[in-house]
Amino acid sequence: MSTHKAVHHGDAAGSTRRGFHLIVLNVLGAAVTFAIAIPTLVYLLFPPKGVKDNGWLDAGDISQLVPNDPVELSFQKTRMDGWRLVTEKKTAWVVKGEDNKVTAFGPQCTHLGCAYHFENKQFVCPCHNTFFSIDGKVTAGPAPRPLDQYLVKIDGNRLQVGELKKSVA
Numbered sequence: 132m133s134t135h136k137a138v139h140h141g142d143a144a145g146s147t148r149r150g151f152h153l154i155v156l157n158v159l160g161a162a163v164t165f166a167i168a169i170p171t172l173v174y175l176l177f178p179p180k181g182v183k184d185n186g187w188l189d190a191g192d193i194s195q196l197v198p199n200d201p202v203e204l205s206f207q208k209t210r211m212d213g214w215r216l217v218t219e220k221k222t223a224w225v226v227k228g229e230d231n232k233v234t235a236f237g238p239q240c241t242h243l244g245c246a247y248h249f250e251n252k253q254f255v256c257p258c259h260n261t262f263f264s265i266d267g268k269v270t271a272g273p274a275p276r277p278l279d280q281y282l283v284k285i286d287g288n289r290l291q292v293g294e295l296k297k298s299v300a
């Protein structure tokens with residue numbers, strides 16, 4: 132009789148323990164599910180904050196520019212590529228004229244896109260020997276049109292560079 136009772140007590144204790152373990156397992160399972168689901172939902176429902184793109188990029192301090200002495204400035208453009216933030220390096224040849232007007236040329240030759248440099252008071256593309264004057268006009272060589280120019284504006288001592296405008300022949 133007493134053995135039978137003890138067995139019943141053992142069953143009751145066992146099922147209580149089993150129930151407790153089930154609850155613990157369920158709570159842990161729910162916690163793991165939330166830990167995975169919440170970041171996933173946040174990732175899917177809320178795209179990463181994009182870069183505020185007002186169309187202008189800071190190309191740097193131009194207070195030290197010397198008239199008619201072009202300088203190649205590099206700057207960065209950050210943009211969204213799907214869900215990723217991508218940073219691209221860009222460059223411009225920046226010229227300050229005698230009248231303090233600042234011009235920023237695109238870095239590629241208008242012939243076949245080679246990088247050019249400044250030498251002996253002119254821009255020189257070494258690929259097929261096109262020469263451009265300091266104001267971007269073709270003086271010799273196969274390039275069909277002047278150097279492309281960025282839209283520019285000055286903010287204090289800083290040059291702001293906008294869209295690259297394709298030149299016309």
Ligand code: FES
Pocket residue numbers: 240241242243244245256257258259260261272273274
């Ligand atoms: S790419 Fe510059 S001259 Fe051909």
